Amino acid sequence: MQQSRRGFIVIALIVIITLTTLAFVLIERYYYESTDFESMQIKRAKQLDSLPKNAKIKIGVTWPFFLDKGDNYFREGINLALKHINQEKLLEREIEVIFADDKWEKEDALSIAYDFANDPEVVAVIAHDDSVLAIPASIIYEYAHVVMVSPAVSDPNFTRVNFDYIFRNTPSDVDIGNRLASLSALMNLKKVAVINAKNSYSRSLAKIYTKEVLNLGSQVIYTAEFNEDEPNFSRILTHLSPQVNTNIDYDAIFIASYEENGMTFIKEARKQGIYSPILTGDMLDGNAILEAGEEMNGAIVASIYNAQLLNDKTQDFIDQFKKEYKRLPDTWAAQGYDAMMLLAYAIKKTGSLNTRKISDTLKYTRNYESIFGKYSLNERGDIEGREIYFKMVLSGKFKYLYFE
Amino acid sequence: MIRQTILFFILATLSVATTKVVVYSDSDYRPYSYFDNNTAKGIHVDIIKAIFEKMHDYNLELRPIEWSEGLKKMKNEEILILNNTYYRPKERPYIVDYSQPYMEDHPAIYCNKSIKIKDLNNVDWEKEFNGVTIAKRKGISVSGSLPFRKAIKEGHIKIVEDDHENIIQKLLNQKIDCYTDEDLFIQGSLLQKQRELEENNQSTQQLDRILKVITISSEGIHLSFSKKYFAKRKDLLSKVNLAIKVMQNRDQIEKIKDRYLVEYFTTNVADKSIDASIYSLGSFVSDKMSSYGLLADIVSTSFANRNIRVNYHYYNRNEAYLYNKWGKICMSFPWIKGVDSWLYNELSDPIMTSDISFFYDKTNLPKGIEYRNLYDLKDYRIGGIKGAFYEKFFGGMSFEYYSFPNTKALLTALVLKKIDILPMNRHLFVDAVKEYMPHKLEEFAHHEKPMTKKANYILFSKNCSDAHFFKEEFNKGFANIQRNGIFDKILAKYTTNDQEKEEFEKIFRNLKEVEKAEEKSVFEVNATNDSNATDHNLSELNQTMEPILRTKSYQ
Numbered sequence: 040m041q042q043s044r045r046g047f048i049v050i051a052l053i054v055i056i057t058l059t060t061l062a063f064v065l066i067e068r069y070y071y072e073s074t075d076f077e078s079m080q081i082k083r084a085k086q087l088d089s090l091p092k093n094a095k096i097k098i099g100v101t102w103p104f105f106l107d108k109g110d111n112y113f114r115e116g117i118n119l120a121l122k123h124i125n126q127e128k129l130l131e132r133e134i135e136v137i138f139a140d141d142k143w144e145k146e147d148a149l150s151i152a153y154d155f156a157n158d159p160e161v162v163a164v165i166a167h168d169d170s171v172l173a174i175p176a177s178i179i180y181e182y183a184h185v186v187m188v189s190p191a192v193s194d195p196n197f198t199r200v201n202f203d204y205i206f207r208n209t210p211s212d213v214d215i216g217n218r219l220a221s222l223s224a225l226m227n228l229k230k231v232a233v234i235n236a237k238n239s240y241s242r243s244l245a246k247i248y249t250k251e252v253l254n255l256g257s258q259v260i261y262t263a264e265f266n267e268d269e270p271n272f273s274r275i276l277t278h279l280s281p282q283v284n285t286n287i288d289y290d291a292i293f294i295a296s297y298e299e300n301g302m303t304f305i306k307e308a309r310k311q312g313i314y315s316p317i318l319t320g321d322m323l324d325g326n327a328i329l330e331a332g333e334e335m336n337g338a339i340v341a342s343i344y345n346a347q348l349l350n351d352k353t354q355d356f357i358d359q360f361k362k363e364y365k366r367l368p369d370t371w372a373a374q375g376y377d378a379m380m381l382l383a384y385a386i387k388k389t390g391s392l393n394t395r396k397i398s399d400t401l402k403y404t405r406n407y408e409s410i411f412g413k414y415s416l417n418e419r420g421d422i423e424g425r426e427i428y429f430k431m432v433l434s435g436k437f438k439y440l441y442f443e
Numbered sequence: 444m445i446r447q448t449i450l451f452f453i454l455a456t457l458s459v460a461t462t463k464v465v466v467y468s469d470s471d472y473r474p475y476s477y478f479d480n481n482t483a484k485g486i487h488v489d490i491i492k493a494i495f496e497k498m499h500d501y502n503l504e505l506r507p508i509e510w511s512e513g514l515k516k517m518k519n520e521e522i523l524i525l526n527n528t529y530y531r532p533k534e535r536p537y538i539v540d541y542s543q544p545y546m547e548d549h550p551a552i553y554c555n556k557s558i559k560i561k562d563l564n565n566v567d568w569e570k571e572f573n574g575v576t577i578a579k580r581k582g583i584s585v586s587g588s589l590p591f592r593k594a595i596k597e598g599h600i601k602i603v604e605d606d607h608e609n610i611i612q613k614l615l616n617q618k619i620d621c622y623t624d625e626d627l628f629i630q631g632s633l634l635q636k637q638r639e640l641e642e643n644n645q646s647t648q649q650l651d652r653i654l655k656v657i658t659i660s661s662e663g664i665h666l667s668f669s670k671k672y673f674a675k676r677k678d679l680l681s682k683v684n685l686a687i688k689v690m691q692n693r694d695q696i697e698k699i700k701d702r703y704l705v706e707y708f709t710t711n712v713a714d715k716s717i718d719a720s721i722y723s724l725g726s727f728v729s730d731k732m733s734s735y736g737l738l739a740d741i742v743s744t745s746f747a748n749r750n751i752r753v754n755y756h757y758y759n760r761n762e763a764y765l766y767n768k769w770g771k772i773c774m775s776f777p778w779i780k781g782v783d784s785w786l787y788n789e790l791s792d793p794i795m796t797s798d799i800s801f802f803y804d805k806t807n808l809p810k811g812i813e814y815r816n817l818y819d820l821k822d823y824r825i826g827g828i829k830g831a832f833y834e835k836f837f838g839g840m841s842f843e844y845y846s847f848p849n850t851k852a853l854l855t856a857l858v859l860k861k862i863d864i865l866p867m868n869r870h871l872f873v874d875a876v877k878e879y880m881p882h883k884l885e886e887f888a889h890h891e892k893p894m895t896k897k898a899n900y901i902l903f904s905k906n907c908s909d910a911h912f913f914k915e916e917f918n919k920g921f922a923n924i925q926r927n928g929i930f931d932k933i934l935a936k937y938t939t940n941d942q943e944k945e946e947f948e949k950i951f952r953n954l955k956e957v958e959k960a961e962e963k964s965v966f967e968v969n970a971t972n973d974s975n976a977t978d979h980n981l982s983e984l985n986q987t988m989e990p991i992l993r994t995k996s997y998q
Binding site: 227229281282285286287288290312314315316337346347349350351354357358361367441 | 496497498499682685686688689692693759760761762764765766768769770771786787848849
């Protein structure tokens with residue numbers, strides 16, 4: 040009797056969850072379908088075509104600003120680019136930035152996207168660090184003819200639809216995963232354990248890495264997933280610990296996860312006597328891992344920014360940032376700066392604020408001289424030719440690893 | 444204790460350089476640039492290396508040169524890049540380009556007599572240094588203010604030239620009053636002299652009289668480029684300058700300087716130490732002895748011969764292996780050569796040999812085993828550790844061979860008569876039986892004829908920056924103690940009877956011959972996958988063994 044009641048509750052819960060999800064999907068779809076994107080497009084084209092001479096170019100910037108305690112490198116990168124563009128009069132008009140906090144919530148991201156889309160003077164947006172937000176928002180920007188550049192979304196699905204107005208200035212997980220696999224081969228990591236969190240980013244990165252590392256002749260001796268919200272690493276670490284599993288043999292661990300869980304995993308691993316190199320994606324590329332203690336030694340993170348690049352533009356950017364904010368920029372400051380400068384370049388080259396024309400310019404941008412070196416954009420909106428770097432944590436500092 | 448920066452892998456191996464750049468640097472200008480056994484060392488050297496590390500399309504080669512000779516060769520366009528030059532466009536027109544200054548020199552005057560200076564910022568050179576003889580190295584121009592140079596010109600101060608070594612000696616013997624050169628260079632030279640005197644048990648009293656009187660100027664240090672320098676100069680020069688800028692922005696140059704000075708001026712050779720991961724191997728390696736056993740004693744003594752201390756960390760065999768491979772512990776022993784050992788380690792000279800013998804259970808085979816050559820073993824069921832070097836041989840021929848994941852499972856199979864014989868190092872076998880089934884020790888035996896004899900080595904993890912240095916030091920120390928008789932004394936210390944003496948002779952003599960013979964061996968050797976399990980429950984093991992037994996590795 041009790042068993043059948045329990046079964047009923049489980050079924051009821053499943054039904055409720057399914058209906059709620061369906062309701063959200065339908066509401067979202069309703070919003071998309073009920074929005075008059077066509078009139079938005081016409082208004083934007085007209086408004087931007089007849090903009091008064093003294094009017095500024097509006098660019099929206101949305102990011103999880105709430106996460107930052109104190110300094111906000113990303114915002115500062117944007118502001119530095121803005122100062123550079125406006126003070127040096129790189130464009131005929133000044134740029135005005137509208138900042139909005141997406142709070143890492145899809146609803147907020149969509150609401151912000153509608154706000155920007157409804158403002159016919161908004162030419163472009165620099166938006167989001169997470170594909171869960173960026174992909175649905177990109178539909179609104181695409182239909183509203185707002186140029187969108189994401190400085191952080193690496194999910195291959197972001198550009199899969201082949202939209203006209205959607206771009207990113209960051210490499211995709213395919214590039215990052217493949218390069219991490221190449222690094223493993225160069226480091227003679229013949230036996231690797233692959234761990235990932237149960238989320239789409241981590242699964243995708245782990246899958247790409249695993250496929251390529253096997254292609255390159257290494258063995259994947261162990262794979263495991265952990266729950267993102269309540270991670271329990273003990274089962275995984277027990278298996279991998281040479282103190283417990285006296286028959287285990289591997290050269291390195293690859294972990295795909297977001298920052299906090301990744302660092303917790305590394306900390307716990309070290310406690311279990313796992314001193315192997317631990318490779319991970321660019322989610323851990325930040326100051327937090329440097330401040331997390333000696334346990335992080337030997338962690339290797341992928342990075343899309345090399346502060347030591349011997350390139351005048353890179354070093355000038357660092358000099359300017361240091362002068363302005365009295366500290367060195369991080370990856371996200373560089374990404375923000377570059378996204379804004381890329382948009383300014385495209386606007387200038389187009390010679391118009393027509394968003395269709397600007398997006399065409401972006402699609403055919405070749406060998407753009409950025410602070411990261413030269414890169415190109417393709418018709419799908421992906422970046423080509425951007426280097427991926429690797430940094431190892433050593434005593435609270437990053438050490439760049441070079442290879443070709 | 445020297446800093447053992449664990450790099451986890453040698454970064455240089457990842458760099459793919461395309462253009463070789465040869466930079467000539469002072470052969471004996473401590474602590475800035477000097478060559479020790481053809482290895483460039485010093486503050487300048489570390490900075491130049493760091494500059495080129497950032498330029499991964501260029502490959503740096505540092506070559507030693509006596510500085511004034513270097514200048515001559517620059518003039519004759521025999522060399523292209525010279526380190527440690529001041530900016531002197533008029534005096535040295537043959538130098539066509541200079542890098543940005545990467546650090547500053549501080550020429551100073553050191554004297555062996557008291558010179559009173561009222562105001563360091565406003566020295567009255569004519570009066571306060573009147574009649575003083577100052578020595579300078581040959582070929583080096585004297586830096587300093589106009590009044591200083593005027594006092595020299597007018598003969599108030601006498602300048603003499605000599606070789607550096609002579610100047611230091613004359614300064615000690617009070618044959619000259621003062622010496623002018625770069626501050627740290629003189630400090631380093633005096634420290635070097637002090638170490639020499641201390642090593643020879645001589646008094647260092649004369650040194651105490653020599654003190655710095657004044658720093659006379661500061662000048663930028665550049666890399667200089669000769670006229671003949673090739674077309675890529677501009678690219679190289681701009682990258683060098685950018686790299687210097689990057690380093691200066693991050694205070695990396697100051698940090699290199701500070702780190703080097705701490706090491707150079709405070710490190711005593713005897714303070715060097717290395718960590719070693721070891722595991723139980725009979726009386727050869729044991730945590731029950733204060734010396735950690737005979738082999739550990741030999742290793743410690745070899746390193747002690749080179750003034751290096753060994754810190755032992757005792758682990759299970761797999762931990763010892765992995766911690767070394769991962770670079771957590773820079774040295775581990777004893778290990779036989781394996782595929783992995785070449786990938787991840789530098790190997791010492793052979794330190795001992797070990798036999799792999801065939802073991803059997805006397806209750807199963809009371810008459811022992813018939814074994815003249817390996818093909819005689821076709822009638823026996825052979826067990827082995829998965830991945831071991833002999834697996835290819837036994838698995839590839841028509842042997843009845845079974846593979847096990849670890850030593851414990853293998854021994855259990857022998858006890859349960861699922862296999863008849865197993866090949867294993869004798870010491871490892873005894874250790875394993877003592878650990879897992881001590882009451883069975885008397886029931887096992889091995890055939891006298893070993894399957895093979897292997898040389899054993901110390902592995903120095905390539906993930907540790909000093910692996911090569913420690914390997915070289917060990918090899919030198921090991922050779923020394925064999926020559927000077929200390930090695931024999933250690934063996935004697937552990938020998939209690941003639942049988943042991945004979946055994947040690949087999950194990951520790953003719954190591955190189957064993958190594959050579961091994962190279963011709965048909966087997967490929969794998970040092971791993973022979974770890975000990977810790978669970979003592981045999982019945983549980985028996986259950987886990989069955990499925991393994993069904994998967995014959997040759998099928």
